[in-house]
Amino acid sequence: MDAAVGLAAWAGLLADRTRASFCLALLDGRAWTVGELAKHAGVALSTASEHADRLVAGGMLAQRRQGRHRYLELANPQVAALIETVAAAHPSARNGTGTPVTTLAAAHKRRNLAFARTCYDHLAGYLGVAIADAMVGNGFVTRTHGTALTPRGVAWLGQLGVDLGKPGRRAVLRDCLDWTERRSHLAGVAGSEICRHALAAGWVVRIGSGRAVKVTPVGERALADQLGLVIGAAGTDSPGAAHAMPAGARRR
Amino acid sequence: MDAAVGLAAWAGLLADRTRASFCLALLDGRAWTVGELAKHAGVALSTASEHADRLVAGGMLAQRRQGRHRYLELANPQVAALIETVAAAHPSARNGTGTPVTTLAAAHKRRNLAFARTCYDHLAGYLGVAIADAMVGNGFVTRTHGTALTPRGVAWLGQLGVDLGKPGRRAVLRDCLDWTERRSHLAGVAGSEICRHALAAGWVVRIGSGRAVKVTPVGERALADQLGLVIGAAGTDSPGAAHAMPAGARRR
DNA sequence: CCGACGGTTCGGCGCCCACCGAAGGATCGC
DNA sequence: GCGATCCTTCGGTGGGCGCCGAACCGTCGG
Structure with a gap:
């Protein structure tokens, strides 16, 4: 029961198209700025900023502020592996569009x-x-x-x-x-x-x-x-x- | 982007306390009835029935109808492994101070x-x-x-x-x-x-x-x-x- | 000092969805 | 046939959240 709350919370981080898009993008192992992620996902900068907050708070991403930039990356290799696993395994992975999930x-x-x-x-x-x-x-x-x-x-x-x-x-x-x-x-x-x-x-x-x-x-x-x-x-x-x-x- | 939608949809299945509770319960490999799952998660029967619909539609669960019973189980071992992996790794270990009131x-x-x-x-x-x-x-x-x-x-x-x-x-x-x-x-x-x-x-x-x-x-x-x-x-x-x-x- | 720029905060809007109870099958045992 | 049990469907309600634009702030470079 308690575990269910934690599991749901974690899954909830990925359960949004925009946040999922962030995480998939960040699978390239590099750090992206908020602006880059916003453009990539096609949302307003303010929206991206809020999503970044949630992902960081949830332990999925790590951030580093440098000058006026805020760099975001996956929190650790374990998280990356987990996202990869989920992304590769979920039923709609065979999307046929020829866009394989980045590993x-x-x-x-x-x-x-x-x-x-x-x-x-x-x-x-x-x-x-x-x-x-x-x-x-x-x-x-x-x-x-x-x-x-x-x-x-x-x-x-x-x-x-x-x-x-x-x-x-x-x-x-x-x-x-x-x-x-x-x-x-x-x-x-x-x-x-x-x-x-x-x-x-x-x-x-x-x-x-x-x-x-x-x-x-x-x-x-x-x-x-x-x-x-x-x-x-x-x-x-x-x-x-x-x-x-x-x-x-x-x-x- | 397309992949992000699929990932978000899949994660969305787990991103609810009740549904997560279902999946965790079903990790025992048995088939549960809707009523059992409802009682386990503490929700109304109607609510449980709807959640079961979503989980089946999303490919997470498989169902088998027998008489007036509807048995639900994890769709396949891959799904089970995935859920177990996510549940094991999600960072709810530090899920905050007050939570667990344990009997x-x-x-x-x-x-x-x-x-x-x-x-x-x-x-x-x-x-x-x-x-x-x-x-x-x-x-x-x-x-x-x-x-x-x-x-x-x-x-x-x-x-x-x-x-x-x-x-x-x-x-x-x-x-x-x-x-x-x-x-x-x-x-x-x-x-x-x-x-x-x-x-x-x-x-x-x-x-x-x-x-x-x-x-x-x-x-x-x-x-x-x-x-x-x-x-x-x-x-x-x-x-x-x-x-x-x-x-x-x-x-x- | 200034303007440009990346990011954050805030108010507000709209939609989605988790939940329930009530009513309506479907199936069982008798 | 009958009632009991299990489940589904439907209407309604409330809250959460994804989104945006506008205002604001800090940093950078000149």
């Missing part, structure tokens, strides 16, 4: 596809995290007391032709949590300038119209020379890559 | 349930998990690559008089998450046959009308002989003997 395994594959992309105005994905790590390894960035550029790092940027100018309101360097890698990459003015330079110098080029980018041979050499960073042959691009991104949030 | 009788009932019960058509609870572990320990079941019956396990079952027959659609052996022990017990055809044999051979007998069972002296001897499994002084329906439950033996 976590498939999502991992897709992760490799989008191994490099832009996030706002800086680099993200595997590439972004790798660059961040390499800069720490080379002593250009320190993370001992928060994340900051070292004098050597400033010099390195200057040698690339990047002038950070006078300190303004925007942080010079900031960590930005990468939701495919679940680790931080570099944002802020420096992150933005690194991205700008990488594009300008032909280290990376955009793939299609989305946020995905790929590393050119020139870029591979430059990254190896400049940062000792060896990029594996990972980045296979495919039309699916851009499609895998949450709609919206592509700016600039 | 002593209810507590005893629950202890019996926790000790040994049927789950759909196989054994669950402490007993179910212990049997599963013992079968692994005796080399009858392997869990190296998923859970499977070994040749020795097949032979053991044969010696009990259990013939698994030809492989059909249903898995021969499957793990089923136990919601009191939070560990896996054995389901599938083999799990079902073990339960059937245990009841037929008088190893266990049902307590009252619910899912709870208790191990008989014959069963104790048989489990010790066959599996080297020593069960403490059996679960019983008498309040005084509740202490006999192998409290120290729980978990591992």
Whole structure:
């Protein structure tokens, strides 16, 4: 009886078309913003916000607030597995429309596809995290007391032709949590300038119209020379890559 | 989006306290009448009848009409496994402070349930998990690559008089998450046959009308002989003997 | 300072649905 | 035939909740 209440409450979280749509979308293992989820489900932002509240309160989703964004993801792998199981098993799974339910395994594959992309105005994905790590390894960035550029790092940027100018309101360097890698990459003015330079110098080029980018041979050499960073042959691009991104949030 | 509708519809079947109560009750693998379910859930007969309609229409339950009775049971083992999984995993463990007003009788009932019960058509609870572990320990079941019956396990079952027959659609052996022990017990055809044999051979007998069972002296001897499994002084329906439950033996 | 933008809160609307009691079968035992 | 039992159908009621737009707030970048 008591168990029935709990079971009903849990099922109730999924028992709404919009919330179910959220959860299915989040099965890709990434974190989506409220706005992205709203657009995906076709509801107003306010509605999506309220649904997000309920899903978080019910323990189905976890959230992380970053700046003016609110990122939502499945609370844990157990929840993901459970949703997958239910979604795969419910009778109408054979919907015939050829839209199979996304599995976590498939999502991992897709992760490799989008191994490099832009996030706002800086680099993200595997590439972004790798660059961040390499800069720490080379002593250009320190993370001992928060994340900051070292004098050597400033010099390195200057040698690339990047002038950070006078300190303004925007942080010079900031960590930005990468939701495919679940680790931080570099944002802020420096992150933005690194991205700008990488594009300008032909280290990376955009793939299609989305946020995905790929590393050119020139870029591979430059990254190896400049940062000792060896990029594996990972980045296979495919039309699916851009499609895998949450709609919206592509700016600039 | 299409999938979201289906998922929401399916979850919606469980997203009601009364219907969830039905499904949980039906996890004992028996067929219940509408009247029994109504009384169990504490709703009017008419209400129960309507809920039964919805659950049948949604593919969760199957029905069989016999004379003036309408028997309801879970549609298939897959549905049973799904419900059990969801019930075991839903995060109502921290369901809030005040809830459970438990009577002593209810507590005893629950202890019996926790000790040994049927789950759909196989054994669950402490007993179910212990049997599963013992079968692994005796080399009858392997869990190296998923859970499977070994040749020795097949032979053991044969010696009990259990013939698994030809492989059909249903898995021969499957793990089923136990919601009191939070560990896996054995389901599938083999799990079902073990339960059937245990009841037929008088190893266990049902307590009252619910899912709870208790191990008989014959069963104790048989489990010790066959599996080297020593069960403490059996679960019983008498309040005084509740202490006999192998409290120290729980978990591992 | 400003405007742009993502998100939240609030009031309100409308619909869905869980529930009940009463009336109406259907089936059993006699 | 009769009454008893089990169930279904139907009308009505109440509450919950999904949805929206408008107002508001905090953050970002200039």
